[in-house]
Amino acid sequence: MATTVAFEVDVNDVEYQQLDGTPWLARVYRPLGVGPFATIVDVHGGAWNNGDRTNDTQLNQALAARGILTVAIDFRQPPQAGYPASVCDMNLAIRWAKVHAGEFGGVSKVGALGVSSGGHLVLLGGIRPKDPRYASLPLAGHPDVDATLAYVVACWPVSDPLYRYRLAVKAGNESIVRSHDAYWGSEAAMEEGNPPLILERGDPVDALPPTLMIQRKVDANHPLEMQERLVEWYRKRGGHIEMPLFDTIPSPFKISDDAPETLKVVETIADFIQRYA
Secondary structure, eight states: OOOOOOOEEEEEEEEEEEETTEEEEEEEEEEESSOOEEEEEEEOOSTTTSOOTTTTHHHHHHHHHTTEEEEEEOOOOTTTOOTTHHHHHHHHHHHHHHHHGGGGTEEEEEEEEEETHHHHHHHHHHHOTTOTTTTOSOOTTOTTOOOOOSOEEEESOOOOHHHHHHHHHHHTOHHHHHHHHHHHOSHHHHHHTOHHHHHHHTOOOSOOOOEEEEEESSOSSSOHHHHHHHHHHHHHTTOOEEOOEESOOOSSOOOBTTBHHHHHHHHHHHHHHHHHO
8 A cells, every 4th residue: 555654735726727718726735745746637526517626625635645746626517518628628637737747746647536427537538638629728838738647546436427327317316317417418428428338339549547446335326337337348448447346435535534444545546646657
């Protein structure tokens, strides 16, 4: 497991893009020490519709204290914009992090971490970093930098949005159904921007970065069966993917000495990042 020797952490908000004159912010968790440090972009969950860069504060703080520069981003969500706007914002943020990580003691070899719907976004961005739709936002002065990721960490991701949508329809879970409808707009879009189906269909992919999936053994909103399909096809396409299973990860995730598995989750993620940074 990764070292738990702690760094002090400096936290600041910075602007990573402007859209129509509106600044979009990233919260940078910077380890205070001798770098350079591994660098990740954190993509929050919230059913693609809710939340912001503060969602994963505890996790981001814990990773930075273990020597990982962590950049947590805001991005467009409904009703402002649906798919693929958030993928475009993430793609730009990854490129921005590659260019600017050195200013905060990080490296330009960047990975991404996402939780729930954010896990879907980093999985999709990981295999399609050069998709012209997703890479459509320019990074001024750096047209040659792309969003290829060194590694991906997906925490209980909505890996297959179509599978989860149909499960929610069957169960009468109106909240999840509304969130999918607001972001995706159609089942066809859920099928198109769908990591396991992309791999199963044999669609071209730009990359298959080493991937860690953190998964609960039992999770009604992120079923193990859904995740196993992604793992199967990721490996069939030649990618490396790990999926450790946990019994008692709280939802929402909160790190606590009273819940030892939450500390193990942090150490598992930190160890994986340091292996591939």
